[in-house]
Structures are given as C-alpha cells and as structure tokens.
Amino acid sequence: ASFRNCEILNADYLGIRTDNVFIDKLHLEGNYAFQYSKNVEIKNSLLNSKDALWDCENVTITDCEINGEYLAWYSRGLTLIRCHITGPQPxxxxxxxTLVDCTFGDDANLMLEYSTVKxxxxxxxxxxxxxxxxxxxxxxxxxxxxxxxNQKAPADCTINEIHAE
Structure with a gap:
C-alpha cells in the first residue's frame, strides 16, 4: 500500500501491524503509530506520536520530523536519514x-539505551x-x-564528539 499527501488527525494506532507500506508527505497527529510494523518506508513527513514505531522491523524513515516520547523502542533494522527527533528516551x-545525519531536540534525553547502533x-x-x-x-x-x-554486554560502543574548528 502507498499513501501520499495525507493529513491524519486524532488517529491513535495508525498503521499498527502493517507490512509493505510506502508513505510520502504524511502529517500525523496520533499516538502509537506503526507499532509492530514491517517493511515500511516513510518520507518527507511530520509524525506527532508517542510510542511510535515500537517493535517494528525493517523500517526506513527519511527527511521527517518525529515528535513524541519513547520512539521506536524494541525495533530491529530501523534506519533514520536526515530526521529531526524530539521527546524523551528515543x-x-x-x-x-542506523542514524544518518539526524538531529535531536533538547528534550531528547537518555537516548539509545541498550541499543546496537551506527x-x-x-x-x-x-x-x-x-x-x-x-x-x-x-x-x-x-x-x-x-x-x-547497568550497561549490557558487549558494552563496546564507540562514542565520538566532533567539534567544528
């Protein structure tokens, strides 16, 4: 299924347990979006949704803004490219x-706990x-x-700050 140029408001649980979905230019207002979903691609969208993308698999999100707490916990194979993320504990x-050139809001605290990440x-x-x-x-x-x-094995994540000269 594919969706383009949509505005969906007051829509809790949108896309729950979906498989093979492509979305471009979605404005979503609703919690728990795309939980337990597989093979989803979302581009150029605004998602205002707490607990979005929980336990999802093989999801790629490109050029989106995602606002809401506890984003994507327990997900596997999630890729975010040039996304802006706000909300606690994402x-x-x-x-x-995988995160590629993503930015985070000031309230995005305690991120990446117990995650394997590039x-x-x-x-x-x-x-x-x-x-x-x-x-x-x-x-x-x-x-x-x-x-x-409390860090879990293998506890070998390398973390680098790169400062502009």
Missing part, C-alpha cells in the same frame, strides 16, 4: 539501528545512556554521557 532497546548525529544531544554496541558520532556536544553498571 530509540532504546533497538537492534541494528549513528551520525548533527548538532548537540542532551544525553546518551548505555548504548550496547556500535558507533556514535556526534557533530556537536553531548550534554551527558551515562555509562554505568
């Missing part, structure tokens, strides 16, 4: 998460907590990096 418990992030981030493995490159400042006794 992208935790993810496997094979990330290039533009701009400052509030806080990163206990990523499991992979690499995170931040072209800006990390306000707080939390690595504590």
């Amino acid at each position: 992208l935790c418990y993810c496997e094979n998460l 990330a290039s992030i533009k701009g400052d981030v509030h806080s990163i907590k206990n990523p499991t493995s992979g690499s995170i490159s931040v072209a800006g400042h990390i306000g707080e990096l939390i690595i504590d006794e």
Whole structure:
C-alpha cells in the first residue's frame, strides 16, 4: 500500500501491524503509530506520536520530523536519514539501528539505551545512556554521557564528539 499527501488527525494506532507500506508527505497527529510494523518506508513527513514505531522491523524513515516520547523502542533494522527527533528516551532497546545525519531536540534525553547502533548525529544531544554496541558520532556536544553498571554486554560502543574548528 502507498499513501501520499495525507493529513491524519486524532488517529491513535495508525498503521499498527502493517507490512509493505510506502508513505510520502504524511502529517500525523496520533499516538502509537506503526507499532509492530514491517517493511515500511516513510518520507518527507511530520509524525506527532508517542510510542511510535515500537517493535517494528525493517523500517526506513527519511527527511521527517518525529515528535513524541519513547520512539521506536524494541525495533530491529530501523534506519533514520536526515530526521529531526524530539521527546524523551528515543530509540532504546533497538537492534541494528542506523542514524544518518539526524538531529535531536533538547528534550531528547537518555537516548539509545541498550541499543546496537551506527549513528551520525548533527548538532548537540542532551544525553546518551548505555548504548550496547556500535558507533556514535556526534557533530556537536553531548550534554551527558551515562555509562554505568547497568550497561549490557558487549558494552563496546564507540562514542565520538566532533567539534567544528
């Protein structure tokens, strides 16, 4: 299925358990969007949705703004390209998460907890907590990096801040 140029308001659970969906230019106002979905591609969209993309698999999101708490927990094979993300605790418990040139709002705290990730992030981030493995490159400042006794094995994520000269 494919959708283009849509505005969907007051729509909790939109796209739950969908498979093989392409979306371009969606404005969504509704919580729990696309939970448990597979093989989804979303482009040029605005998603205002808490708990969106939970436990999804093989999802690619490009040039979107995503606002809401607890984004994409427990997802596998999620790729976000040039997206802006706001809301607390995004992208935790993810496997094979890829972020390409994404930005984060000031309220996006405690991100990437227990996630395996390959990330290039533009701009400052509030806080990163206990990523499991992979690499995170931040072209800006990390306000707080939390690595504590709760970090899960293999506990080998490399994290770099890149500052403009």
